Amino acid sequence: MERIASFTVDHTKLRPGMYLSRRDGTVVTYDLRFTVPNTGDLLSNAQLHSAEHLFATLLRNSAQKDAVIYFGPMGCQTGFYLLVDGARLDDAGVIALMQEVCRQGAAYTGEMPGKSAVECGNYRNLDLALAKELCAAYGEIIRDWSVEKLQYQG
Template sequence: MERIASFTVDHTVLVPGLYLSRRDGNVVTFDLRFKRPNTGQLLSNSQMHSVEHLIATLLRNSESRDAVIYFGPMGCQTGFYFLYDGDKLTGSQAIALLQAVFARAAEYSGPMPGCSAAECGNYKNLSVEEGRAYCAWYRDLIASWTEEKLKYPAK
């Protein structure tokens, strides 16, 4: 059986940042790494869930909504994947979109999007404060990110 692309990345040298994970036709996948892998320091379920609700909602309400395919957490609890249509956004535009959306989320003061039993399967596990704090941290991390920095680190 072939290894999937994400298993070919050397997780022993991976640090928090924003990376180009893969391109599949016009679908581009960004790796939004929040935690260094295999350190025992992971995003809690509530932190991941809260960031997911804020960022997915803001992406799908942005001017680039038609280019957004998916935003969601990694099972390893170290970050998120953002998939977008590379025919509609360049890498630079996608980075700028993420910078803007994380900046908005860091200042978000409304009710948590999708925070009801009718809208979410685990709505009690959401916190605007946790989501906002992690979004502010990531906003600062990627504030000066460029396409040149999208490459995964090597040993």
């Protein structure tokens, strides 16, 4: 059985940042790594869930919304995956989009998106303050990111 692409990355050398995980035709997967793997510094379920709601809402309301395919958490609790249509948005555009979404998320003043029993299967787990903190923290991590930094190191 073939190993999936994410299992070929040396997680002992992986640091927080934004990485190009794979290209499948025009679908491009980005590894949005928030914490260092295998250190116990995991994102809590409330952090993952809350950030997922805010990031996904901001991405799907951005000027590049038609390029956004999926945004969701990693099972290992160290970050998220972002899938985009690479025919609509190039690597530099994705970096700029994530930087802008982080700024918007950190400054967000509205209601927590999807925080009702009708909209979410675990709405009581959502915390806007946690989502805003993660937006601000990840925004700092990728503030000076470039296309050259998208490659995994090691």
